[in-house]
Amino acid sequence: MALNYSWLIAAFPAAAFVIISILTIRRRNISAFLSILGIFLSFIISLGVLLARLSNPQAPPFEMGFDWIVIRNFNIQLGILIDNLTAMMLIVVSLVAFLIQVYSAGYMGEEKDASFARYYAYMSLFAASMLTLVLCNNFVQIYITWELVGLCSYLLIGFWYQKKSAADAAKKAFIVTRFGDLGFLIGIIIISTQAGTFNFLQIGNLIPQWAQDPSIGIGFITICAILIFCGAVGKSAQFPLHIWLPDAMEGPTPVSALIHAATMVAAGVYLVARVFVIFHASPAALLVVAYIGAITALIAASIAIVQNDIKRVLAYSTISQLGYMMLALGVGGYTAGTFHLMTHAFFKALLFLCAGSAIHALHTNDMWEMGGLGKKMRITGLTCLAGCLAIAGIPPFSGFWSKDEILTVVWNFPGHGILKVVAFAVVFMTAFYMFRMYYLAFCGEFRGKHEPHESPAVMTIPLIILAFFAIFVGFVGTPCANYFGDFISFAPSETEAATAGVHINYAAMGLSLILAIMGILLAYTIYRAKAISEEALQKRYRTIYLILEKKYWMDEFYCWMVRNVLFLMGKISAFIDRYIIDGIVNVVGWATKLAGIGLRYEQTGLVQYYALVIVLGAIMLMLGLGLLDQSFILNIMRPFQVFLDWLHGGI
Amino acid sequence: MMVGLIHYLILAAILFCIGLFGVLTRRNAIGVLMGLELMFNAVNINLVAFSRYINMSNLPGGQIATLGQIFTIFIITIAAAEAVVGLALVICIYRNFRGINVDEVNLMKW
Numbered sequence: 001m002a003l004n005y006s007w008l009i010a011a012f013p014a015a016a017f018v019i020i021s022i023l024t025i026r027r028r029n030i031s032a033f034l035s036i037l038g039i040f041l042s043f044i045i046s047l048g049v050l051l052a053r054l055s056n057p058q059a060p061p062f063e064m065g066f067d068w069i070v071i072r073n074f075n076i077q078l079g080i081l082i083d084n085l086t087a088m089m090l091i092v093v094s095l096v097a098f099l100i101q102v103y104s105a106g107y108m109g110e111e112k113d114a115s116f117a118r119y120y121a122y123m124s125l126f127a128a129s130m131l132t133l134v135l136c137n138n139f140v141q142i143y144i145t146w147e148l149v150g151l152c153s154y155l156l157i158g159f160w161y162q163k164k165s166a167a168d169a170a171k172k173a174f175i176v177t178r179f180g181d182l183g184f185l186i187g188i189i190i191i192s193t194q195a196g197t198f199n200f201l202q203i204g205n206l207i208p209q210w211a212q213d214p215s216i217g218i219g220f221i222t223i224c225a226i227l228i229f230c231g232a233v234g235k236s237a238q239f240p241l242h243i244w245l246p247d248a249m250e251g252p253t254p255v256s257a258l259i260h261a262a263t264m265v266a267a268g269v270y271l272v273a274r275v276f277v278i279f280h281a282s283p284a285a286l287l288v289v290a291y292i293g294a295i296t297a298l299i300a301a302s303i304a305i306v307q308n309d310i311k312r313v314l315a316y317s318t319i320s321q322l323g324y325m326m327l328a329l330g331v332g333g334y335t336a337g338t339f340h341l342m343t344h345a346f347f348k349a350l351l352f353l354c355a356g357s358a359i360h361a362l363h364t365n366d367m368w369e370m371g372g373l374g375k376k377m378r379i380t381g382l383t384c385l386a387g388c389l390a391i392a393g394i395p396p397f398s399g400f401w402s403k404d405e406i407l408t409v410v411w412n413f414p415g416h417g418i419l420k421v422v423a424f425a426v427v428f429m430t431a432f433y434m435f436r437m438y439y440l441a442f443c444g445e446f447r448g449k450h451e452p453h454e455s456p457a458v459m460t461i462p463l464i465i466l467a468f469f470a471i472f473v474g475f476v477g478t479p480c481a482n483y484f485g486d487f488i489s490f491a492p493s494e495t496e497a498a499t500a501g502v503h504i505n506y507a508a509m510g511l512s513l514i515l516a517i518m519g520i521l522l523a524y525t526i527y528r529a530k531a532i533s534e535e536a537l538q539k540r541y542r543t544i545y546l547i548l549e550k551k552y553w554m555d556e557f558y559c560w561m562v563r564n565v566l567f568l569m570g571k572i573s574a575f576i577d578r579y580i581i582d583g584i585v586n587v588v589g590w591a592t593k594l595a596g597i598g599l600r601y602e603q604t605g606l607v608q609y610y611a612l613v614i615v616l617g618a619i620m621l622m623l624g625l626g627l628l629d630q631s632f633i634l635n636i637m638r639p640f641q642v643f644l645d646w647l648h649g650g651i
Numbered sequence: 652m653m654v655g656l657i658h659y660l661i662l663a664a665i666l667f668c669i670g671l672f673g674v675l676t677r678r679n680a681i682g683v684l685m686g687l688e689l690m691f692n693a694v695n696i697n698l699v700a701f702s703r704y705i706n707m708s709n710l711p712g713g714q715i716a717t718l719g720q721i722f723t724i725f726i727i728t729i730a731a732a733e734a735v736v737g738l739a740l741v742i743c744i745y746r747n748f749r750g751i752n753v754d755e756v757n758l759m760k761w
Binding site for chain 2: 601604605606607608611612638642643
């Protein structure tokens with residue numbers, strides 16, 4: 001029953017956005033209240049949807065929609081598709097969004113009224129777009145909402161638009177994701193042209209036929225899958241389009257938590273999961289996904305180790321964990337990837353909000369100016385510890401279960417040893433940099449200037465709720481009783497059978513645990529016990545430190561590419577346009593002018609000359625007629641013939 | 652030698668060419684008009700010759716045997732009227748250019 005009203009999930013925040021933008025933009029309290037109310041109602045209905053699906057998990061996906069644009073046999077619908085994955089995502093998105101909006105009331109409290117209301121308007125718009133994205137049933141709708149969430153990301157990153165770095169970061173985010181969206185759009189067009197429809201379920205049904213069909217075959221499916229994956233690469237900040245996410249930390253911290261940790265960047269993973277039928281039919285595409293995920297995870301984790309800004313550490317951590325999710329999906333671990341998506345949303349949002357709490361108290365992002373916050377800000381410190389333990393993968397926290405499932409799927413995947421090495425290396429690095437952050441910010445002596453105080457309840461209560469989920473939500477997916485796996489799984493999946501249910505891979509579990517503890521111990525040694533100093537390590541491993549600090553020079557590479565390749569192409573095109581194309585048009589005009597200058601000398605002003613021209617014209621006309629009709633010339637020539645005959649003594 | 656139609660046509664052609672030459676070449680405006688009259692008369696000879704030598708009883712309008720000659724009378728009349736107009740123009744030119752040298756009347760030159 002709730003399923004029929006599921007469109008309200010997106011409608012409430014959308015209505016909140018409209019009302020705030022038009023009516024209450026100057027009233028801070030009403031705007032905040034409307035926005036939070038909207039997302040809360042969405043959460044309630046999402047609960048209803050989840051309960052409906054839980055009561056009957058094996059039921060076919062619920063679909064409802066209407067035709068929006070119909071041109072002969074070309075049909076764009078607007079519709080809702082609810083299966084178990086959707087139900088889970090709805091809860092995650094609406095709950096996290098709700099908690100973050102409540103938190104924002106405290107964090108953004110110092111903004112002016114109109115700014116405050118604008119923030120909540122954008123938050124509502126984002127919530128509406130993200131929830132619609134989760135509910136979509138066809139490619140066109142998902143593309144529209146994809147761009148809408150990108151827009152909201154732009155608006156919210158550049159919220160303090162007077163600050164140049166924030167405005168630049170917003171542009172960078174939008175433009176870089178646009179590159180991915182280009183591939184996505186081409187993929188959508190190709191696949192829907194071949195299928196004749198945009199609908200996910202219908203395309204999913206066609207894929208097995210295409211795999212058999214020799215004229216279409218797996219090659220075509222691979223291309224479609226890779227193109228669609230381009231969109232995910234952009235939105236989920238995978239290598240090489242990850243450069244926007246660290247800069248996006250210019251936005252307010254709740255924005256970073258919501259959009260760039262928990263929900264929007266998860267949209268890419270969600271997309272791959274949603275159209276997993278397409279990827280599953282093409283092992284090559286899955287390998288691409290896995291490798292890109294692995295590369296991303298490794299690069300981002302390595303860069304996170306040397307960051308000094310607390311939000312940047314978390315940003316690179318997000319990129320790395322998203323890479324992990326892509327790696328999981330790429331080796332066929334549909335359940336593992338989506339499970340990690342859920343747990344990551346909770347603990348990453350928690351971590352960002354803790355960081356926000358610290359930043360709000362100290363007005364600085366630099367971890368070297370923090371320290372000892374665990375004593376002064378107890379709740380923040382404890383919840384942050386919970387989040388760090390979760391992400392490091394220590395049992396019984398949620399991150400352990402989801403990470404373990406990913407590692408098991410990767411371990412069991414045939415061949416490709418490099419992926420397994422990367423997966424485990426990232427476990428070590430994740431634990432290390434997360435606890436580096438924790439020890440620097442929350443332990444030891446306070447290195448800053450003015451004394452921090454604990455944040456108000458409106459900020460700490462969401463922290464506590466998120467910590468609760470970060471600790472306990474993992475229990476729905478333990479290997480002994482994998483409720484999550486039973487609920488959300490991809491039916492024709494051989495690799496799933498290896499991990500679902502009974503088979504527990506103790507080796508992977510043990511190895512990940514050992515690596516995580518080693519990472520934590522190393523961080524303790526350097527940052528808590530101060531047995532080794534970071535400066536000494538930096539000096540000793542200067543080159544590695546330089547590469548990591550410069551982020552593998554990727555931003556510089558992109559700048560170089562834009563300046564030398566893109567602008568060069570632009571200059572060439574400008575040259576062609578200005579001198580060749582415009583030149584052709586100018587030549588026409590110039591030739592006309594030249595012809596005019598030449599021809600005017602024909603006007604002599606002498607009447608006899610004109611009369612001569614008439615006579616010559618008449619002669620040419622007669623010759624022309626003669627060409628058409630031979631007898632005409634003969635008739636004209638006859639007098640001359642007779643004359644000549646008479647001369648020779650005729651007639 | 653039997654004088655046939657062709658001889659009259661040759662004569663008319665020669666007269667026409669002489670007249671045309673005069674129109675195109677004379678410097679004196681009245682000389683041009685004289686050449687023009689010559690061209691008219693050449694055409695008249697043509698018409699009269701056709702009226703004499705060609706039997707038009709089968710053709711439309713052929714009931715009148717002397718059609719060419721009637722046309723010729725018309726042309727003579729009209730030529731006279733046109734000569735009046737031409738001479739009036741020559742007088743205008745004389746008043747403005749102090750001479751009737753057609754080479755000097757080139758105000759429409761580029």
